[in-house]
Amino acid sequence: MNLSGYSALTLIERIDFADDLALFRMKPPTSVDFIPGQYATIGLMDDNTGRPLLRPYSLASAPNEDPLEFFIERVDEGKLTPRLWELDTGAEVWMRDKIVGRFVLDESRTFHVMAATVTGVAPYVSIVRDQIRALKTGALDEPFRMLILHGASHSWELGTYVPELATLADEHPWLDYVPTVSRPWDESEWDGETGRVEDVLRKHMDAWAPPADDTAAYTCGHPKMIDKAQGILTRAGLEEESLHEEKYFVERVSA
Structure with a gap:
């Protein structure tokens, strides 16, 4: 399938804080720019549809910081997060190239x-x-x-x-x-x-x-x-x- 508009991230580290909470660090192929506070849409390939199964997650990393950092809660009945918890280091995670969101700093105020x-x-x-x-x-x-x-x-x-x-x-x-x-x-x-x-x-x-x-x-x-x-x-x-x-x-x- 055509995956233009997506990038493949590499999982390099997962730090567990609880059974259902973890920090994921993923290496992008190139530097990723965005406005702090925005979110990335990431996921794994869905074998049934042949397309990535995606969910939005706020970035904890700063713009152009490598690796990208996500603080994620596992939802046992969810379709994506249980699969994220099964990944080994080096696994591939897909990310939509466009980072979006309006939850950013209001620079008109101190x-x-x-x-x-x-x-x-x-x-x-x-x-x-x-x-x-x-x-x-x-x-x-x-x-x-x-x-x-x-x-x-x-x-x-x-x-x-x-x-x-x-x-x-x-x-x-x-x-x-x-x-x-x-x-x-x-x-x-x-x-x-x-x-x-x-x-x-x-x-x-x-x-x-x-x-x-x-x-x-x-x-x-x-x-x-x-x-x-x-x-x-x-x-x-x-x-x-x-x-x-x-x-x-x-x-x-x-x-």
Whole structure:
């Protein structure tokens, strides 16, 4: 079949955080440019149709960073992710060449509040990595201020992004990172923030105190978190056009 418009990625590493959560690193044949926060459509060949079976995943890697990095949750009843978990290093994964999405930084504002559940942190990681590069190269004169709230039931579900973002927050005064877990009783060693993302959002918004007319907010991940967080952000005085969301799945409504 004609696979023009697609590229073959090579799986070079998978790091498991839980049975159903993993970081996938894939090497592209050439450098991949995109806007931080956008998503790639990747998948495997479907033997029944002879075409790739594709799903969208936000990129955690920065533009032109090699390898490409994806933080993926396995859906046991899904058609694609169980097959991704079966892949060995060196396996081929197809990617649509066009990277798309509008969940990107609103550069008309200085302050950026970013809330995520589990894998929803991926676009924020891309944005942070890209800003660090832009500041180092002189492509950006002044940094945008960022507050990232990253939640999960357990700390291990936050992946390697806790040490990465915590270290970057220590190194860069423009970045604040708050990981939070909603089931702290399952891990006595956890000494960080506790509660769901939407439960701690207002607390950290108040402490950060960004001006509402110069602030954009982003919510990414679980639909319930997004709906609740959007309400909190609206009540905090943020304008509707400054609110951005990326729901990773749509919940089914029972008949």
